[in-house]
Amino acid sequence: MLFVTFLFSCVFFYFQCPASTAITLVNVTVDDQFGDPYTHSQILYTPTEAWSIAPDCDYCPDHSALSTNKAYNRTWHESYFSSSLDSGALRPGTSRYASFQFMGTAVYVICIVPPSTNITTQMNFFIDGDAVGSYPPMSATVDGWQYDVVVYRNTSLSTAGHQLLIQSGEEDGEDAIILLDSIIYTTHNTIDSSIDGVSHNNPALGPKRVPLAPVIGATVGGFVLILLCGVFCFLHQRRQKSLPVAVQTASPLWKRLLSPFNKHSRKTHMSLDTPALTRPVVPHSSSSSQNDRRIQSILAWQKNTQQGTRALDLAPPDMSEELSSYYEDATTTESRRVRTPPPPPRRYIITNK
Structure with missing residues (x-):
């Protein structure tokens, strides 16, 4: 019964262990227009009137060579910055911002980058209020339009909520354009892969699995x-x-080994003990007291008699006549060499009855 209990406990423990999907790192793609497919959070663009949903941008530089089919969900958000009032840009001299809040351990910013000969793409990145990077790198040149370009990545975030802020254009700075396609963040949460946006277009951004070994x-x-x-x-x-x-129920081994010595010690002890004088056990009766007195009187009389006999000094018997007759007979009868010895003297003990 105990074995069966242990077996069922082990099976229950095994099936209660979390599956591999519970510890899988998943990348969630946030579209520039439709937002987070998992939390439904949206990217905030400021100033609002300075941003447009491409390719419908009347005041932007010519980008007729762009292919919308290469953009994620065929859309992107575009904003043109210029410090000149005659540039036709909305809100000239005002920086453009795009912000997004997420819960994860990594974040990637995906943009469409124009050719270097056309116009520059200049961006600064902030996480939780701290400046963490910028684009483009020094001496970077771009030939033709580039799609799915990771302009910023950070894979060392703590597992907590974070706020990403993207800035395009600086006051009194050069003209710049930003074409934001999507934002990808990595989270520990279990997400249904059937949800649109939980996909990985770039193999470098694929899911990272915790080692299960x-x-x-x-x-x-x-x-x-x-x-x-x-x-x-x-x-x-x-x-x-x-x-x-x-x-x-057998006795312990040490008791069985020592039992002969215990018996021998008991026998030796009994042989060395002197027997004590015991009085006869007299059954209890009405005449027990009279018998005791009678026995006591007999014992006292025997004691007195033995003491009196021991104290009496008796003279040795006169054996001269017998010895003389013995020697006389020996001389007269020489042929008889062996004679029986005389009988021992007789002693008489007087007892009172």
Whole structure:
């Protein structure tokens, strides 16, 4: 029964372990126009009137050579910055901003970059209020229109909420244009891959998976350890039940080994003890007191008699006559060489009855 309990516990623990999709890093693509397909957050553009949804931009420089099919969802947000009042740009001298809030560990900004001979693309990037980068790099040249260009990336963010701010154009700076196509961020959350926008157009931005080998190894190791413990307990219980009663109730080995010495010590102790004088046990009766007095009087009389006999000094018997007759007979009868010795003297003990 114990083994079955351990087995079911292990199976339950195994199935309760999180699946690999729960620890998969997923890239979410935020479209410039439709926003985040997962949280439905939108990119905020300021000043609003200075931004337009391409390719409908009347005041922007000529970009008739652009292919809308190469843009993500066939759209992008475009803004032209100029400090000159005669440039035709809206809100001249005012920087353009695009901001987005997200929860993740990495972020990528995707733009369409025009040729260097046409107009420059100048951007600054801020995360949580701190300046973290700029575009373009020094001495960068672009030939023709470039699509899906990662103008900024940051893969060392903490797992928390962040705010990304993109700035295009600086006061009294050169003319600049920005064509924002999308923003991609990486998150730990489990997202249904069937949602539009949870895709990875760039292999470099593909999903990053946490190594599962340590997790699987620890799970299997714990399962095997618990299984072995259950088997050991089951076999131990079975062995205890199969032992005979005599073996289970037998005295310990050290008692059996020392039993001969214990018996010998008891015998030696009994042989060295002197027996004590005991009085006969007399059954309790009405005449027990009279019998005791009678026995006491007899014992006292015997004691007095033995003491009187021991104290009486008796003279040795006169054996001169017998010895003389013995020697006389020996001389007269020489042929008789062996004679029986005389009988021992007789002693008489007087007892009172």
